[in-house]
Amino acid sequence: MTKAVQTKSQKRQEARHAQILDAAAACFVKEGFHGTSMSKVAAEAKMSVGHIYHYFASKEEIILALVEREQEQTLVKVSEALTIPAEDLVEGFTERLSDSLCNHATPFQSILNHEILAEAQRNPKVAEKVYETDAMVREIFTKMFRERLGIEDCEARIEAMSAMFHGLGSRTQRNPNIDIDGLLPITREFLRQIFGK
């Protein structure tokens, strides 16, 4: 019984955490980390300001938790890519790229991307999390190159591929009229080269 009660309160706690992070994410996308006030987050979360501080010690903690959550989602997406058979890698990645560019996102990264990178430039804790995730992503890709393609020396390939993914993501931000379909042949060729030999 004690256990049931505790589980219940834990569930509620997790629900509240998620509720707050969802609200914060929504606000941050609209207004940025520093353009969003805690009272806006509270309003969006349908919660009192004070209550938010019951769950997060500070606004920064919310940002950090959100960055962490984004990371986890990134890792999930990246891991999914691992299930693609070796012979379909080029097409699979091209498709993912195409899909996510249509949503103004990067295959493995969310809309909060720039906000997070901008913040990372001056908040070491955020930077640390960014480094961590990137390291894990590279690790996963390394595994992919080795186990699926038999390519051992893949560091540069992974860097180039990641650069292309993030770079294409930022293209939709700089050029709203970008012709995504026109880009596919060239990126497909690029991926063929990356995965090739």
Add this chain to the structure above:
Amino acid sequence: MTKAVQTKSQKRQEARHAQILDAAAACFVKEGFHGTSMSKVAAEAKMSVGHIYHYFASKEEIILALVEREQEQTLVKVSEALTIPAEDLVEGFTERLSDSLCNHATPFQSILNHEILAEAQRNPKVAEKVYETDAMVREIFTKMFRERLGIEDCEARIEAMSAMFHGLGSRTQRNPNIDIDGLLPITREFLRQIFGK
């Protein structure tokens, strides 16, 4: 004579503008747009707060002016690239890429990149300027492809190339231990492809 005096005062005015923008840029790099107060800008510019408002109507105007100035610098750098002879294009661009990555920058864009892109997501005026510059850069590159390489249909190539440039720039932010030299062969190959045929 009237004209001379006015020119003189115009010069002073421009000097003041530059002084303020330099100070603002320095602060923005350190603290971000929203983490920088006008009094910090004033202190950095060795000027009183009130005096800054003599030259700029608001903080936002400073941001906009700075974004504009960054654009101009971008265009200057891009134009310089145009002077490279056709046969040296691959090596020239590779070299530029290598140089700027070592400074944690993008060949044609400054450190304030992410700050500007993050701001563009919610400030339409900033977004507008970002679009404008990008359009002008693409125009210049289009001219380059047509006049130097005889390639008419270059839209996708330019998009891919730009993506790679910006993407590589963000790689140094996500992976502080990146092996830049190891990347060069792969980017050289990529550029060869972009400029090829």
Add this chain to the structure above:
Amino acid sequence: MTKAVQTKSQKRQEARHAQILDAAAACFVKEGFHGTSMSKVAAEAKMSVGHIYHYFASKEEIILALVEREQEQTLVKVSEALTIPAEDLVEGFTERLSDSLCNHATPFQSILNHEILAEAQRNPKVAEKVYETDAMVREIFTKMFRERLGIEDCEARIEAMSAMFHGLGSRTQRNPNIDIDGLLPITREFLRQIFGK
């Protein structure tokens, strides 16, 4: 039987009251009345915040109850002094003085002294309790002077003696290097005078 149960629950109630007041006292000494939050008191008392409100209607009530408890302790100590034989009064009081000064306290008053007096300046209820206790202390001393020393007109003596006690207590706060032993002869002489004739 009903009575027995009630007595039991009364005991528990009193224990809880004491538990809370002890915790509050500990916090108040460290942080002051207004620097101490109810949640700190709750944490110190190993009790939930809500539960404290089961026993005390408000934070002010806790302060008042604490002030009252301090008073009772004061009265107990003062009463103990009454048991000293007339011929040992000077030495007895001198000794008590010396002892308590070493603990940075006043013979008949606790560390919360200043906190209480400061609070009394703006909280009439606290002031009232301070007056009350002081009146009772004076009464006890009056009895002592009359019954043990045969001195009827003792008001001024009691005032002077009390002043000296409290005053010496505050000396240890203003001069941390005070030479307590060096003071004893002079206070002994003073007490001899107070109790004399």
Add this chain to the structure above:
Amino acid sequence: MTKAVQTKSQKRQEARHAQILDAAAACFVKEGFHGTSMSKVAAEAKMSVGHIYHYFASKEEIILALVEREQEQTLVKVSEALTIPAEDLVEGFTERLSDSLCNHATPFQSILNHEILAEAQRNPKVAEKVYETDAMVREIFTKMFRERLGIEDCEARIEAMSAMFHGLGSRTQRNPNIDIDGLLPITREFLRQIFGK
């Protein structure tokens, strides 16, 4: 001319400082350090909240500045006492004592006394200032004992005298019906002893 302007602005600055400290003192006496909000201080000073922060970095700085100002006033009063001729010392001090007790104060200390001592118990900076002042006061009294009374070994006398002064001050707070005139003979006798031999 520059000098005149500067003097003028310095004067204004000092006036503002005093204005804020006066307002703060008034509030602190009524509501205590921690019961007084900055907006109340601002209202009392007829100034905007923000402007107060132009002159003081924080509320604590105001408290410290106020404590310092009280100290200076204490030292002034103590120094004045030094002008009393040796033969009038007992009467002079008795008179001062009587006067100040009628104003619910201590001869050499203000109404904020208890607030300051309570604060000193947990704010080391305030404690430091309290120690400092007391040391200076003792120094002045030492000089008085040596130069005017030829008494070299006066440490204990000064401690006892200070205790009596502060102690009597707190008597008016504990016993609002205190008979000040009745006390005078006994304190006069006490002072005679302190200054005697």
Add this chain to the structure above:
DNA sequence: TATGAATGAGTCTTCATTCAT
């Protein structure tokens, strides 16, 4: 009895902006 989730007014502090000098 006991918990701690929930509230929202209130705290200190900052900041863009204005204006008298």
Add this chain to the structure above:
DNA sequence: GATGAATGAAGACTCATTCAT
């Protein structure tokens, strides 16, 4: 042109208190 005094609205955060469980 140049200063910095002055404003007041907002910001992050705290806290006494209440209430559902």
